[in-house]
Amino acid sequence: MDALTHTLLAADVQDRGAAVEAYRVTKRFGALTALDDVSLKVASGSFHCLLGENGAGKSTLVKCLVGYHPPEEGSFLVDGREQAIRSPRDAQRLRIGMVYQHFTLAPGMTVAENLLLARGDLPLRIDWRREKAALAAFLDSTPFRLDLNARVADLAAGEKQKLEILKQLYLGQRLLILDEPTSVLTPAEADEVLGLLHGMTRDGRLTVMMITHKFREVSAYGDSVTVLRRGKLAGSGKVGELTTQDMAEMMVGSAVSVATAPRRRAADPERKTGEIRLAVDRLCADNDRGMPAVRELDLVARAGEIVGIAGVAGNGQKELVEVLLGQRSASGGALRVDGEAYGATRAELRRHGVFSLPEEPLRNACVPNMSVAENMGLRDFDIAPFSGGWLSLRFLRRGALTRRAKEWIEAFGVRPPDPSAAIENLSGGNVQRAVLARELSGAVRLLIVANPVFGLDFAATEAIHRRLDQARNDGAAILLVSEDLDELLELSDRILVMSEGSIAHQALAGYVDVAEIGRHMAGGAGHGAGH
Amino acid sequence: MSETTDGLAFGSLALALLGGALRVSTPFLFVSLGECITEKSGRINLGLEGTLVLGAMGGYGVSLLTGSPWLGVLAAGLCGVLMGLLHGGLCSLPKVNDIAVGIALMLFGTGLAFFLGKPLIQPQAPMLPSVELGAWSDDEQIRSALRINVLLPVGLALAGLLHWAFRASRWGLALRLVGDNAAAARALGYPVVPIRIGATAAGGFLAGVGGAFLSLYYPGSWNEGLSSGQGLMAVALVIFARWSPLRCALAALLFGAAGALGPALQSQGITAGYYLFNAAPYVLTLALMAASWTPGQTLAGAPGELSFTQR
Numbered sequence: 060m061d062a063l064t065h066t067l068l069a070a071d072v073q074d075r076g077a078a079v080e081a082y083r084v085t086k087r088f089g090a091l092t093a094l095d096d097v098s099l100k101v102a103s104g105s106f107h108c109l110l111g112e113n114g115a116g117k118s119t120l121v122k123c124l125v126g127y128h129p130p131e132e133g134s135f136l137v138d139g140r141e142q143a144i145r146s147p148r149d150a151q152r153l154r155i156g157m158v159y160q161h162f163t164l165a166p167g168m169t170v171a172e173n174l175l176l177a178r179g180d181l182p183l184r185i186d187w188r189r190e191k192a193a194l195a196a197f198l199d200s201t202p203f204r205l206d207l208n209a210r211v212a213d214l215a216a217g218e219k220q221k222l223e224i225l226k227q228l229y230l231g232q233r234l235l236i237l238d239e240p241t242s243v244l245t246p247a248e249a250d251e252v253l254g255l256l257h258g259m260t261r262d263g264r265l266t267v268m269m270i271t272h273k274f275r276e277v278s279a280y281g282d283s284v285t286v287l288r289r290g291k292l293a294g295s296g297k298v299g300e301l302t303t304q305d306m307a308e309m310m311v312g313s314a315v316s317v318a319t320a321p322r323r324r325a326a327d328p329e330r331k332t333g334e335i336r337l338a339v340d341r342l343c344a345d346n347d348r349g350m351p352a353v354r355e356l357d358l359v360a361r362a363g364e365i366v367g368i369a370g371v372a373g374n375g376q377k378e379l380v381e382v383l384l385g386q387r388s389a390s391g392g393a394l395r396v397d398g399e400a401y402g403a404t405r406a407e408l409r410r411h412g413v414f415s416l417p418e419e420p421l422r423n424a425c426v427p428n429m430s431v432a433e434n435m436g437l438r439d440f441d442i443a444p445f446s447g448g449w450l451s452l453r454f455l456r457r458g459a460l461t462r463r464a465k466e467w468i469e470a471f472g473v474r475p476p477d478p479s480a481a482i483e484n485l486s487g488g489n490v491q492r493a494v495l496a497r498e499l500s501g502a503v504r505l506l507i508v509a510n511p512v513f514g515l516d517f518a519a520t521e522a523i524h525r526r527l528d529q530a531r532n533d534g535a536a537i538l539l540v541s542e543d544l545d546e547l548l549e550l551s552d553r554i555l556v557m558s559e560g561s562i563a564h565q566a567l568a569g570y571v572d573v574a575e576i577g578r579h580m581a582g583g584a585g586h587g588a589g590h
Numbered sequence: 591m592s593e594t595t596d597g598l599a600f601g602s603l604a605l606a607l608l609g610g611a612l613r614v615s616t617p618f619l620f621v622s623l624g625e626c627i628t629e630k631s632g633r634i635n636l637g638l639e640g641t642l643v644l645g646a647m648g649g650y651g652v653s654l655l656t657g658s659p660w661l662g663v664l665a666a667g668l669c670g671v672l673m674g675l676l677h678g679g680l681c682s683l684p685k686v687n688d689i690a691v692g693i694a695l696m697l698f699g700t701g702l703a704f705f706l707g708k709p710l711i712q713p714q715a716p717m718l719p720s721v722e723l724g725a726w727s728d729d730e731q732i733r734s735a736l737r738i739n740v741l742l743p744v745g746l747a748l749a750g751l752l753h754w755a756f757r758a759s760r761w762g763l764a765l766r767l768v769g770d771n772a773a774a775a776r777a778l779g780y781p782v783v784p785i786r787i788g789a790t791a792a793g794g795f796l797a798g799v800g801g802a803f804l805s806l807y808y809p810g811s812w813n814e815g816l817s818s819g820q821g822l823m824a825v826a827l828v829i830f831a832r833w834s835p836l837r838c839a840l841a842a843l844l845f846g847a848a849g850a851l852g853p854a855l856q857s858q859g860i861t862a863g864y865y866l867f868n869a870a871p872y873v874l875t876l877a878l879m880a881a882s883w884t885p886g887q888t889l890a891g892a893p894g895e896l897s898f899t900q901r
């Protein structure tokens with residue numbers, strides 16, 4: 060226990076960030092021990108990072124701390140005193156708040172309404188003029204800027220994330236827990252949000268505990284780290300005293316090489332790319348609100364190349380991918396695959412070997428309450444060897460599906476290794492792996508990928524990048540849409556910059572001027588990441 | 591025909607439509623406000639047609655028994671509350687679909703009302719009083735057009751009250767939160783299931799009161815053909831009104847006017863296509879639904895938890 064804590068007056072303690080300790084915490088889900096005897100220490104006013112592979116138990120640990128599901132064994136100490144945290148209300152009483160991995164906002168309501176509802180002790184009649192003035196004063200006391208009257212559905216991801224954080228600050232939290240806060244943000248948005256939070260910890264008013272997969276964020280903002288591996292404590296220390304290499308080794312439990320060198324430094328003029336696999340011709344599409352999002356977009360992807368699409372989120376990338384996958388109908392233009400008209404029907408996908416990894420795979424590429432094996436079979440459950448039988452009645456062969464799922468689970472490291480688990484119970488990263496297994500194991504001729512490594516730990520990121528590269532070398536055409544410019548620079552043969560629904564700029568690998576790309580990403584669109 | 595008689599005919603047609611709108615719109619108004627409350631909480635109650643008919647029967651019976659039409663209105667509302675509680679309770683069980691329950695309750699409500707209402711077909715119960723807004727005029731046509739039921743101003747005031755409450759009361763905000771994102775409401779400690787049951791019961795109350803209007807004012811008797819689908823049309827009307835109580839009131843008046851088109855034309859001596867014009871509200875329902883539902887676009891203003899807005 061910290062002697063200083065005792066000498067401070069109670070009121071002083073209340074104005075400072077909370078000091079939190081977890082002591083020998085164990086949490087089980089049935090047969091699975093998600094947390095095994097984990098202890099950790101977070102000093103008051105510090106910025107603490109929690110690292111670990113997908114499924115290591117990071118989310119589970121912080122959910123125990125906020126009373127979402129109390130642990131079987133172990134205890135928590137807040138400001139040196141043991142506290143029973145049995146429900147979110149207990150955590151709220153101790154002024155511990157959490158920003159969840161997914162958003163918990165009411166999309167149809169305004170920023171002001173969302174903030175007010177979080178408070179819980181609303182008066183029967185709400186005097187909006189007074190409340191808005193109070194909210195504006197509160198906003199002024201924080202470094203965050205948001206329009207109180209904006210509808211949440213109209214906010215960009217970064218603004219939603221800010222609102223989630225504001226909601227917690229509004230409740231007067233002394234410890235703020237963030238579960239992968241930047242996985243839905245562009246790098247610029249992430250830097251803005253984390254920078255502001257970091258500033259608040261420097262005043263000592265707030266303690267931050269952040270789960271992340273990005274070493275860059277750890278070294279830029281963290282004071283100390285704790286690393287989990289397969290439910291056990293793998294190590295901890297001060298950020299300044301640990302190298303990225305050390306942290307990576309703690310995460311995987313063996314010596315690793317953190318490859319950061321670009322795979323492709325120069326476009327190889329000798330390298331012959333093949334025939335045109337995907338041709339998009341003057342494509343137009345509307346967004347959910349009926350406004351044009353893709354405008355007369357032209358592009359081609361050839362066999363054996365990775366075409367990267369860069370751009371600030373919200374410039375039509377999502378709609379483009381949805382049209383290519385058949386989730387959205389085009390309002391104009393034409394798509395051709397292998398020179399034939401293409402409408403993303405199941406028959407066409409199969410004939411041309413089109414595969415995809417859309418963003419939010421649990422929503423866009425899975426049936427959440429079906430098992431991992433069933434989800435892995437969604438592409439081909441209706442053809443041999445997974446269906447068949449008498450009189451060609453096409454009975455489903457569950458045994459074959461399960462056997463193959465086991466192979467893929469093994470090959471892609473999906474955890475838990477249980478083909479019959481409902482896919483919605485897997486951790487975010489493991490859902491991603493399960494879908495990738497399905498999409499990368501076939502004879503891929505055209506692959507459409509959107510933000511493939513969102514929420515994945517570094518080892519999985521590396522593995523997926525290797526697989527994408529392998530698929531390209533095997534002759535697939537790959538369209539890679541990503542908000543992470545580093546990822547694009549590392550993988551792409553050509554980079555196209557998308558702005559306001561069309562291609563604003565094109566660059567060959569090795570002849571890329573990053574400043575130029577940045578200009579085109581910001582240019583025209585008018586609103587950057589943090590408007 | 592001269593121009594003046596033409597103008598006169600048009601004027602009296604407009605007057606007849608206005609009168610019709612004021613007379614017929616009340617059940618639309620009450621049912622749609624009730625459905626609006628329920629849908630704001632994230633559930634659809636398609637059973638309000640049954641609630642309406644049951645309320646009409648219950649209200650008529652109690653008015654006959656006690657001699658007070660106002661007790662009849664209260665009884666109709668209570669019938670609605672019971673139906674609402676039944677719907678809300680059933681839908682709170684795991685894996686129960688609100689639309690299926692609604693359809694079942696629609697059949698249940700009408701069936702029960704027909705069964706219990708057999709002895710009520712003959713006797714005449716005391717009716718609700720009306721307000722003479724047209725007392726200043728000598729013209730009988732104007733007077734009859736402006737003779738409105740007391741429930742109409744009550745309903746219009748209620749629309750205004752709900753509009754305010756959804757925006758600026760604790761209950762309204764909590765209701766909208768539950769209807770917009772149940773997971774978030776749960777995380778913030780709002781009791782999702784009780785709020786939804788309460789909203790469905792309140793919606794049932796209003797639908798029941800709408801039923802009392804049918805049997806205790808216009809047409810003002812109890813029989814099995816009393817409702818012509820007003821309960822179902824009101825559900826469509828809520829969608830058309832984009833879940834705004836004020837627009838619900840406007841749309842209810844519009845539907846009322848459409849319903850009065852047939853009789854109004856008949857009173858002008860135009861009898862051709864009488865049945866066609868009587869179908870105007872249904873055609874209007876279809877046309878408005880088609881117009882307000884653009885494929886591929888999410889409906890602006892729709893509560894996020896409604897089963898048909900979820901993707």
Ligand SMILES: Nc1ncnc2c1ncn2[C@@H]1O[C@H](COP(=O)(O)OP(=O)(O)OP(=O)(O)O)[C@@H](O)[C@H]1O
Pocket residue numbers: 088091093111112113114115116117118119120474475484485486487488489514
């Ligand atoms: N509610 C649950 N029921 C059953 N198993 C669960 C549940 N929640 C988590 N698990 C399991 O516990 C383990 C740890 O999951 P957790 O979500 O804590 O991982 P994580 O470290 O946050 O991973 P990621 O980086 O992918 O988010 C996983 O194997 C997961 O499948």
Ligand SMILES: [Mg+2]
Pocket residue numbers: 117118119160238486487
């Ligand atoms: Mg997690």
